[in-house]
Amino acid sequence: MACLTTVLLIFVAILAAATKLINPNTKLHPRRKMLKKLQRNLRSLALALSSVGAMAKLKILLAFLQISQAFSTVYAVHFPSTLTSWTWILGIFRMQYWFFPPFHCTNLSYENYILTQAMLPLAVVALVMAVCVALSLSRAFEVSSRMRVWANDFRNLLVDHRQGHRKGEKDVGKRTGRDTKSSANSKAISSGDQGCRISNAARMSIAACDPPADPPSIRAKAAVTTGLLVALPFALYITFFFAAPICCDIFRSWLCESYQVDVTELSQRAFLRANLDVVCSDSQNDSKEHDSITRVSLWLIFVWPVGMLILYAGLLCACKNNIIGRVRSQLSDATIFLHRDYHDYAFWWETFELLRRTTLVGWVLLIPHEKQFIRLITGLLVSQICLTVLLLVRPYKMHSDFQLASLSQVRILCCLRQPVNLVVCGRRAHVGTCLLAKHLKQP
Numbered sequence: 001m002a003c004l005t006t007v008l009l010i011f012v013a014i015l016a017a018a019t020k021l022i023n024p025n026t027k028l029h030p031r032r033k034m035l036k037k038l039q040r041n042l043r044s045l046a047l048a049l050s051s052v053g054a055m056a057k058l059k060i061l062l063a064f065l066q067i068s069q070a071f072s073t074v075y076a077v078h079f080p081s082t083l084t085s086w087t088w089i090l091g092i093f094r095m096q097y098w099f100f101p102p103f104h105c106t107n108l109s110y111e112n113y114i115l116t117q118a119m120l121p122l123a124v125v126a127l128v129m130a131v132c133v134a135l136s137l138s139r140a141f142e143v144s145s146r147m148r149v150w151a152n153d154f155r156n157l158l159v160d161h162r163q164g165h166r167k168g169e170k171d172v173g174k175r176t177g178r179d180t181k182s183s184a185n186s187k188a189i190s191s192g193d194q195g196c197r198i199s200n201a202a203r204m205s206i207a208a209c210d211p212p213a214d215p216p217s218i219r220a221k222a223a224v225t226t227g228l229l230v231a232l233p234f235a236l237y238i239t240f241f242f243a244a245p246i247c248c249d250i251f252r253s254w255l256c257e258s259y260q261v262d263v264t265e266l267s268q269r270a271f272l273r274a275n276l277d278v279v280c281s282d283s284q285n286d287s288k289e290h291d292s293i294t295r296v297s298l299w300l301i302f303v304w305p306v307g308m309l310i311l312y313a314g315l316l317c318a319c320k321n322n323i324i325g326r327v328r329s330q331l332s333d334a335t336i337f338l339h340r341d342y343h344d345y346a347f348w349w350e351t352f353e354l355l356r357r358t359t360l361v362g363w364v365l366l367i368p369h370e371k372q373f374i375r376l377i378t379g380l381l382v383s384q385i386c387l388t389v390l391l392l393v394r395p396y397k398m399h400s401d402f403q404l405a406s407l408s409q410v411r412i413l414c415c416l417r418q419p420v421n422l423v424v425c426g427r428r429a430h431v432g433t434c435l436l437a438k439h440l441k442q443p
Contacts, residue, residue: 346395
């Protein structure tokens with residue numbers, strides 16, 4: 001796992017360097033010809049991918065994979081292996097595969113495991129933000145120190161020129177026998193063999209023309225804002241990728257399954273499916289361990305499903321006027337991942353998509369396991385509503401993105417519709433069999 005983590009970190013570093021080179025504000029030294037050539041090639045590649053809507057298609061496919069992989073866990077729907085054999089691809093991108101081992105490979109309690117797994121991506125985001133803010137602060141105060149050094153050098157240069165001219169005047173006076181004294185209101189500044197005269201008032205105005213430095217508090221505030229805006233795209237990438245899987249793991253704290261523990265009394269007891277050592281709390285049993293897990297999960301719900309939804313909505317509302325008016329700003333450029341692929345009137349669509357994903361893989365798990373059919377019906381209704389809204393709003397700029405999104409949601413709808421049909425047909429067959437048996441028993 002350490003080797004895999006190292007490989008992933010190297011890949012992320014290369015990706016970050018490529019992103020930095022693609023940035024239009026990045027300017028390289030003219031002597032770095034190889035880097036400038038690589039920069040041109042990367043910008044051409046980014047432009048080509050942007051022209052075909054590669055980012056939008058990648059987001060649609062990722063959402064479809066995350067929802068499809070949760071079918072067996074959330075809805076207890078099992079498809080033939082020939083249809084689900086390709087889902088191993090998404091397992092490679094799970095956090096347990098690279099950074100964090102599975103629960104059974106750790107010595108942590110399930111409560112601490114859920115807490116660590118949910119907070120690890122946020123810790124990475126906080127670390128990146130802290131580094132960006134520190135670099136921005138260092139850059140801001142380094143510029144001000146350079147300005148002060150430049151001003152001091154300019155004053156020293158004036159003093160050196162003045163002293164050099166006075167020495168030259170004394171030498172000339174000695175040779176010609178004349179006393180060359182400067183006037184009361186003017187002095188000479190010598191530059192080699194030639195000089196120019198400036199008055200004391202002009203010299204004072206030159207000294208007053210030094211660029212005034214802002215107060216440290218204002219510079220620090222501007223630097224912190226710049227650093228946060230630089231790290232914001234990375235934070236959006238991380239939250240988008242990990243939102244659905246982490247929400248599914250959080251809501252699995254309420255996913256219990258009943259088992260028969262006593263054959264003679266035919267009594268059943270519910271256990272946590274993710275960790276069968278934990279007994280679930282219900283009307284008959286009270287488990288302190290499960291209650292502690294659910295309390296932690298409740299706090300994490302406000303951090304991930306609810307918190308990320310509020311974060312996306314707040315960022316989009318903050319730059320709403322810039323998006324609709326097509327006026328660039330620092331915030332709109334930093335949040336371009338959320339609204340670049342959609343029409344101006346549908347700038348909020350990414351928030352709706354996040355709500356759809358977290359509902360289908362997370363919120364429906366609050367429905368008890370005994371009411372599995374109701375959970376399946378709820379997922380089916382949510383998918384139908386989301387597909388209807390997609391067809392009415394048509395938020396995507398590119399028609400190919402709209403077609404791919406519609407196709408993925410139709411596929412999810414069919415996957416949820418099939419088990420509902422099987423359950424309904426099975427119940428009808430059972431009712432028909434009972435009626436037939438009752439009819440045959442009658443004389």
